[in-house]
Amino acid sequence: MTWLSDITDGVQRLVVGGVQTLSPWNLFSSTVRIGVTGLSRAGKTAFLTSAASLLLARTQPRFALAPLGAGDVPRFDQARHLAALAGDPPRWPERTDSVSMLALTAQVDQSPLPSRTVRLEFLDYPGEWLLDLPLLTLSYPAWSAAVLARLEAPSMAPFTREFLAFAHGLPAKAPPDESLARAGTELYRAMLVRLRDAGFSYLQPGRHLMPAPGPEPPWIFFFPARGQGPFASLLAKRYDAYVDSVRRSLASPLFAEVDRLVVLADVLSALHAGAAAFADTREALAAAAGALRWRFSWADALGSLLEWRMPPKVIGRVAFVATKSDHVAERQRGNLAALMRNLAQVPGDGVATAHFAAASVRCTEDFVWTLEGRPVSAVRGRVLGQHVLTRSYPGEVPDQPPDTSFWAHPFLALPQFEPMRLADGGRLGVPNIGMDAVLNFLLQDVL
Numbered sequence: 001m002t003w004l005s006d007i008t009d010g011v012q013r014l015v016v017g018g019v020q021t022l023s024p025w026n027l028f029s030s031t032v033r034i035g036v037t038g039l040s041r042a043g044k045t046a047f048l049t050s051a052a053s054l055l056l057a058r059t060q061p062r063f064a065l066a067p068l069g070a071g072d073v074p075r076f077d078q079a080r081h082l083a084a085l086a087g088d089p090p091r092w093p094e095r096t097d098s099v100s101m102l103a104l105t106a107q108v109d110q111s112p113l114p115s116r117t118v119r120l121e122f123l124d125y126p127g128e129w130l131l132d133l134p135l136l137t138l139s140y141p142a143w144s145a146a147v148l149a150r151l152e153a154p155s156m157a158p159f160t161r162e163f164l165a166f167a168h169g170l171p172a173k174a175p176p177d178e179s180l181a182r183a184g185t186e187l188y189r190a191m192l193v194r195l196r197d198a199g200f201s202y203l204q205p206g207r208h209l210m211p212a213p214g215p216e217p218p219w220i221f222f223f224p225a226r227g228q229g230p231f232a233s234l235l236a237k238r239y240d241a242y243v244d245s246v247r248r249s250l251a252s253p254l255f256a257e258v259d260r261l262v263v264l265a266d267v268l269s270a271l272h273a274g275a276a277a278f279a280d281t282r283e284a285l286a287a288a289a290g291a292l293r294w295r296f297s298w299a300d301a302l303g304s305l306l307e308w309r310m311p312p313k314v315i316g317r318v319a320f321v322a323t324k325s326d327h328v329a330e331r332q333r334g335n336l337a338a339l340m341r342n343l344a345q346v347p348g349d350g351v352a353t354a355h356f357a358a359a360s361v362r363c364t365e366d367f368v369w370t371l372e373g374r375p376v377s378a379v380r381g382r383v384l385g386q387h388v389l390t391r392s393y394p395g396e397v398p399d400q401p402p403d404t405s406f407w408a409h410p411f412l413a414l415p416q417f418e419p420m421r422l423a424d425g426g427r428l429g430v431p432n433i434g435m436d437a438v439l440n441f442l443l444q445d446v447l
């Protein structure tokens, strides 16, 4: 090995890896920002807690939690989340209600060159907010038309009746009345909550379900409506203010800078929620993926050259992960990964992708259960708050998007299991299924 080949090797690793702030310093330091995305309850916080525990438990290279400098994104509270999992009894991290960031650094040996500092930045945020990203490219009338069309599908009627009666009853020339805006928003929010409880995911705007911390600004009171009268233009103005706020607080500072992506999906729960909710989850994932930056245009590239800055980052590597795979036995996890591959693809090419079935926080062990005289591969674990082991066999996981015959037999509910007890407070890493494969795919070229 010569110096030169070491250097070209290093440059190649960085370029291939999609780390775009090219400078001589990249040979000795690089930052990789990884967005952990997923719809609400997909398992993002558990994934991040587990991933960090596994990276921190490695000896080669040795990682440490890093300070966040002068940025304004709050710190991801790794210690608190890990302490919850390590508790007696173990607890799950709480629902996420704001954005946070976890930073880790390591010195990577690249002898004979001096070692390189690698900084990994992971983002966590409430899953509900992911679906605010597609709003950035939609006007209020276009958004309203798309949402109302989805809500008017006959299969939605049990959830949408009250809100639609209100929306359809709005007079075309309604005045820009505050109490009308609030009444409509309350009905719309209540409907979103009912849909979420029924397993639906394509629910916008995200802050109607998970409000941002602090007092509610006046522009939060809007909902989708047709028409062009004074009332509709009040709602449109509020929608624009909402989108502006998403751009300022979520999209520009966070997602614009991401160069790798983990897309988590709780596919097993979607199978349980039924055909309509499954289709809806699939559409929601596609809409979120469509909103991310996969490539930059010539206009972007030229604009940034004129301003002497690097072109915006594009996402170069994506791991699609079906989460909570410990709800099914090993024999079914191959199908789960194959199903994920059939559900989620990247728009366009030039992006390295891989599909996985994983459990960030393993709760169960596999065992053979004899059901009606026949052995099935099942799992067993402790259900939250109970002492005995509970056996579970939700059903066969299809390796393709399910057809009508699949929906004829219900895919059973997944019990909420208690995490396995952690050895040594989690310092050796959280017990999991398949996390090493995901982390290797994401990071092998930078480590």
Ligand SMILES: Nc1nc2c(ncn2[C@@H]2O[C@H](COP(=O)(O)OP(=O)(O)OP(=O)(O)O)[C@@H](O)[C@H]2O)c(=O)[nH]1
Residues within 6 Å of the ligand: 038, 039, 040, 041, 042, 043, 044, 045, 046, 047, 092, 093, 094, 095, 096, 097, 125, 126, 127, 128, 323, 324, 325, 326, 327, 358, 359, 360, 361, 362, 363, 416, 417
């Ligand atoms: N069995 C099992 N359950 C899991 C696993 N990961 C997450 N869960 C369950 O899924 C729930 C949600 O996980 P979170 O990590 O909080 O999900 P999230 O995507 O951060 O959710 P939001 O912050 O609300 O968007 C947990 O409370 C657990 O009940 C896993 O690996 N195995």
Ligand SMILES: [Mg+2]
Residues within 6 Å of the ligand: 044, 045, 046, 094, 095, 096, 124, 125, 126, 127
């Ligand atoms: Mg979370």
